Amino acid sequence: TMAQNKLVINADQGKTQISRHIYGHFSEHLGRCIYGGIWVGPDSEIENINGYRTDVFEALKALDIPNLRWPGGCFADEYHWTDGIGPRSERPKMINTHWGGVTEDNSFGTHEFFGFVEMLGTEPYITGNVGSGSVEEMSKWVEYINFDGVSPMANLRKKNGRDEPWQIKYWGVGNESWGCGGNMTPEYYANEYRRYATFARDYPGAKLYKIAGGANSTDYNWTEVLMQKIPLHMMDAMSLHYYTIPGNWGDKGSSTDFSKEEYLTTLEKAAFMDQLLTNHETRMDKYDPRKRVKLIVDEWGTWYDVEPNTNPGFLYQQNTLRDAFVAAITLNIFNQHADRVHMANLAQTVNVLQALILTEDDKMLLTPTYHVFDLYKPHMDATLLPSYLTSEKVKAGDVEMEALNVSSSLSEDGTVNISIANVDPDKAMDLDVLLHGTEAKEVSGRYLTAPELNSHNSFEDNEVVSIEAFDDFKWNKDVLNVKVPAKSVIVLRVK
Template sequence: MKLKSIKLLAALLLGSSLTYAQTTIAISASSNTSSPVISKYIYSHFAEHLGRGIYDGFYVGDTSKIPNTNGVRNDIIAALKKMKIPSLRWPGGCFADTYHWKDGIGPKDKRPAIVNKWWGNAIEDNSFGTHDFLNMCELLGAEPYLAGNVGSGTVQELADWVQYVGSDNKNPMSDLRKANGREKPWDVKFWGVGNEAWGCGGNMTPEYYVNEFRKYSTFMTGSGKIFRVASGASDDDYHWTETLMKGIPQSLIEGIAVHHYAVNWAKKTSATNYTEAEYFTTMKSALLMDTLVTHHAAIMDKYDPKKKIALVVDEWGGWYDVEPGTNPGFLYQQNTMRDAMIAGVTLNIFNNHADRVRMANLAQCVNVLQAVILTDKQKMILTPTYHVLEMYNVHQDATLLPLTIKSDDYAFGSEKLPAVSASASRDKNGVVHISLVNIDPNHPHNLSLKLDGEKFKGLTGRILASAKVQDHNTFDQPDKIKPEVFKSASIKDGNISIALPATSVVVLTLN
């Protein structure tokens, strides 16, 4: 379908007795647009050896009564495939820089155990290793993203891992892989060269890490083209990004990471029992992602104006107090509509920066931090965050429709945040999708969308909402929050009217 000019304007419709915040949304695109494609890898995930993320999460062992395939839960595989998970990062996180991959291959009863010093001093028996993870990715239909050990490993160790998983030529590492039961390589594309080198990955300076990266990257050669991601900045450490962009030749690097969590480090809140003040603070931190991405991208533009190097936000999400009675080092927290708000606005930010952000990994997938899945023995629940990711998967590999938003505020005390977030795309079949988030817990927003230059034959929508922002799914009420058909949108004479409820996520489909 030929892409025609679209202009989408949204203005407030005043209620009969209440005045709501006025929101104006404008979307424009044309047949000669240079708009980027929203990479599906923006919707990637993260699985660290942390708490119950791997063991008692993904992996229950092949003797478990819970239905599994080679020890990996079938219900988790089915749920993540429905969500269209494109890539999964492993084995860390901080754990990656203490992980020696050869400990996790060969007969399971011969694998050495170690102490997981970062996460609760739990015993790691290495029963879930390279083969287990990469075979699980094949079950998921997801590409693996391996994080290499730079902090306590060696260049040879990482170079051997690249050969082990990716080489089809006869060499010691491919021979070892075949001896361990895998004839053909997995041909892993995505590789992290260390993790958080400024912190748990070695407390390095950026100048020191640049030389380490250059050395490791030089020896990372497999059978195919690999995508090497440098350990990037924490939050607004723009000097780190500048140093990497200045010091690493483009022939050695494909991506630079950045990490940002929506968290109040001074005083973490309860995951479920929080006040509106605490909610507002969390959303302010989540929306900071737009500023961070904008500034890091601007630095990258100075050295890479053709945008060859990707910005990879490979850790993001909400971070709260652990659930009462659980190991503090396991980072197990519940997931409420607040997390749905974080997911919705953050993914909109990434979509709208698709020219530079080409991968992002929510932290984390199962039972850790802002998880999309929680388990309790044989039980499994999908969180509000899961449902946002599943609703938003219509944007994967679709063309961004450039978007400007003028939103009135969600005000709390003397502070204000934009109430409405949005992003839009057109898929390969010409279908337009618009994702909308109203973070205001007190007021709905009535939108009137006028479309010029193109007629749509129909409109459908899905909504995720609940009575209170603290609402969440539990093992007793697993479906308290789930997507429903959105009936508060209609087309008449080319105009779309939308009643966007408080603290809601809506995805519209325009055919």
């Protein structure tokens, strides 16, 4: 007899590569993400490598992060890059008006950012200032970063200690231009994009991949207008922002104190990403059926009320097993949309919103979300496999959704990777996996679970939620039967 839940995977029918950039990250000058999280400065008591926290650097290095977006977010549209170059002690100070009104001393600037991405071996993604900047300012920033030769900006870069250009590729033209980035209409922004993008030059050996500032969540009109008004050859991609908020903007809900119904509501809202992408893709397909212009979901994740007694402008929140499911579901969805989605960036890397890492003075912990990114690593650059799932439902109060959520891919060496989330808090799922089109038989697994839905790691105990080996599966002839534990995320690899 077959199990109640069934997954069919066609291992010989993959067509689309899952860009590793879907597993990307975002670090803004916000709260303790950059300052205290990534950068403590070379004179800090906290262990560091040239100013970068050693523990955070090592954790991100181990995760093999494909890219890092910087300096914002809302901050990007009031950031003036020339304030962040030259001797640190001489850099002007500014107010970070969006995020707590704190003083920004500009000690982390262009050189510090590129220093970090070079250490990590990851790709930089910069968002330039459209809202309060100028075409000239953005144009010069690109010249400063990318031009290899004699020019005012290349010379200035050299004077500041860097001979070689950095050759950045990913370049965002403004952030949330419909909101904090200038409160523009889509028609107005489309024109601004055309001007800014014109002067964000391609230099020899350094062709930019230009990203237009896309829609807020379900603002499909924004997508439609940009597709109409911006010549398609002028943009490589368009962004999209979508946050998972259990309640509403006025009363978002607690990161750790929630009912089963709030839990499932949160996951249902995260799962909406699938429909959201489809809706934007349909609009894009009208103008670009060959899917040349990509979607970049450069801000996503959970957004809760800040932790009690923390600065409301710092967006510091805990991260529980619930967040692990939001990550697992969302990454499965991105994988499935790999023909249009080229990149995604979780908000944000350290100490802000759905963080990978939390720090307190010299202490650090890895969140459940970090572990999901670790589990999902095999999907990076693998080929998406078509799969068909039949799943039982899970219900809490008025909310009902599928208990299982999956995606699968094929690695270059022929390994099939299957990521499975069972969001049912109480019930293990009996799952039959039918793997067609491959001889692979040797299975290994890793998984994440915890005693409670709100289990989380703390600075006292950072092993409450961590990855363990998984082996509750067996072959029944050609069918792989998996007992997926209640509230767990599994990644199986079949060789």
